[in-house]
Amino acid sequence: MHLIREFWRLVRSFYRDIFRRKHLVFVKDGPFPRPLDEGDISFATYKRYDNVPEPLRRSMLSACTSEATEMNQIELANGADMHLAFSKTDSFWAGIVFTRRGRQFDSWYVPLDDDDVVYFRLGVRKEFRGHGIASRLLRYGMYADLQNGGRGFIDCRVYNSPSIRAIGRAGFRFLAKANKMKRSQAIKPVRRG
Numbered sequence: 001m002h003l004i005r006e007f008w009r010l011v012r013s014f015y016r017d018i019f020r021r022k023h024l025v026f027v028k029d030g031p032f033p034r035p036l037d038e039g040d041i042s043f044a045t046y047k048r049y050d051n052v053p054e055p056l057r058r059s060m061l062s063a064c065t066s067e068a069t070e071m072n073q074i075e076l077a078n079g080a081d082m083h084l085a086f087s088k089t090d091s092f093w094a095g096i097v098f099t100r101r102g103r104q105f106d107s108w109y110v111p112l113d114d115d116d117v118v119y120f121r122l123g124v125r126k127e128f129r130g131h132g133i134a135s136r137l138l139r140y141g142m143y144a145d146l147q148n149g150g151r152g153f154i155d156c157r158v159y160n161s162p163s164i165r166a167i168g169r170a171g172f173r174f175l176a177k178a179n180k181m182k183r184s185q186a187i188k189p190v191r192r193g
Contacts, residue, residue, distance in 0.1 A: 022158045022177060022178070022179065022180070023109065023156065023157055023177070023179070024155060024157075024158055024174060024176075024177055025109045025110055025153065025174075025175045025177070025178055026155070026156075026167050026174055026175055027110075027152065027153050027173060028142060028151065028152040028153075028170070028172045030146060030149070030150075032139075032142040032143045032152075034143055035136060035139040035140045035143055040088045040089055041087065041094055041133065041136065042086055042087075042088045043084065044084050044086070045081055045084075045144050046081070046082045046084065047082075049072065049073050053091065055091040056091045056093060060072075063093055063125055072121075075098050075121065079100065079104055080098045080099060080100050081098065081099045081100075081145070082099075083099065083137060083141040084096055085128075085136065093125060094124065094127075095122075095125065095128060095137045096121065096122070096123050096124075096137075097119050097120070097121065097122040097123075097134075097138060098119070099118065099119055099120075099141060100117070100118050100120070100187070101114065101117060101118075101150075102114050102116035102117070103115075104187065105118070105187060105188065106185070106186060106187065107181075107185060107186055108153070108181070109176060109178040109181065110153070110176060110178075112153070113150065113151070115149050115150035116152070117141075117142070117145045117151075117152050117153070118154070119138060119152060119154040120154070120155075122134055122138070122154070122156075122166070129162070132169065134167075134170075135166045135167075135169035136170075138152075138154070138166070138167070138172075139170050142170075142171075152172065153175075154167055154172060155178075158177065
């Protein structure tokens with residue numbers, strides 16, 4: 001049994017190494033209806049980490065690695081918005097996705113208009129996976145971000161089946177397959193002054 005598991009682990013590893021640089025790109029055109037408020041999950045948008053209510057911030061800090069927390073803070077400091085899904089009853093963090101407008105990109109996998117929105121760093125806490133949180137969070141984000149026009153875009157690695165399913169359930173359609181881009185190739189430098 002151990003040999004079989006090891007064999008499939010090696011096959012997966014080989015497959016991922018071959019396709020590691022390949023990403024799928026998806027698009028969602030409007031309209032973007034108001035998402036249904038279902039169950040015990042709420043959604044909110046934050047432009048600064050300091051604005052996240054203390055109980056929710058504590059649950060995020062306890063669940064995220066220090067590297068992930070630092071990256072979240074960097075994204076917010078560099079102009080991204082953060083959409084959160086959380087439990088209504090105890091403010092327990094359930095899911096996260098970041099967004100940037102097309103005008104914040106130097107380049108991306110496909111041409112972007114200024115009002116288009118790119119969704120990235122989509123994640124759902126393990127305890128909440130399998131309950132549709134990711135697709136509901138994306139629908140909330142599109143409703144919050146795209147009422148004045150634009151399209152929603154998202155990418156993921158070709159082998160990330162759970163993300164591909166969630167992206168499809170949120171209404172995105174496949175657009176292209178592309179090589180992975182580095183963040184430094186895509187994002188315009190933030191001008192401070």
